[in-house]
Amino acid sequence: MSVNSFxxxxxxxGILQFVDARTLPGFxxxxxxxxxxxxGTSGPLAKGLIDSGWSSAAVTAVRLGAxxxxxxxxxxxxxxxxxxxxxxxxxxxxxxxxxGVAVVQLSFFNAVRYLDVPVALLIEYSGxxxxxxxxxx
Numbered sequence: 001m002s003v004n005s006f007x008x009x010x011x012x013x014g015i016l017q018f019v020d021a022r023t024l025p026g027f028x029x030x031x032x033x034x035x036x037x038x039x040g041t042s043g044p045l046a047k048g049l050i051d052s053g054w055s056s057a058a059v060t061a062v063r064l065g066a067x068x069x070x071x072x073x074x075x076x077x078x079x080x081x082x083x084x085x086x087x088x089x090x091x092x093x094x095x096x097x098x099x100g101v102a103v104v105q106l107s108f109f110n111a112v113r114y115l116d117v118p119v120a121l122l123i124e125y126s127g128x129x130x131x132x133x134x135x136x137x
Contacts, residue, residue: 043117046109056109064102 111120
């Protein structure tokens with residue numbers, strides 16, 4: 001079996017094992033719940049940090065830095081050749097990281113500073129609808 005037919009990685013007892021999602025029927029559910037919990041706790045945790053005196057930029061830097069470090073180990077273990085692909089278009093990777101991730105997070109945390117978390121999420125996710133509506137008018 002090739003590595004591409006396996007999805008995530010588990011470290012059990014220091015031994016790298018590739019987990020085949022087809023043999024673990026609940027794996028997708030666990031990943032979905034983990035993702036939802038992470039997403040759902042991000043706003044309230046950020047609101048608490050901002051209310052305690054952190055700046056929006058500091059919360060953004062910590063969140064993106066921690067997420068990057070957590071994802072770096074599986075990335076190195078599973079997709080070593082990805083770094084060679086990135087070297088062909090580094091500006092695309094950097095611009096996506098800045099515009100597609102960092103600016104969006106900073107904007108959201110700035111909104112959380114002045115609004116409640118649900119209202120900030122509503123504004124963030126209605127942006128696409130507003131852009132389409134503007135284009136139609």
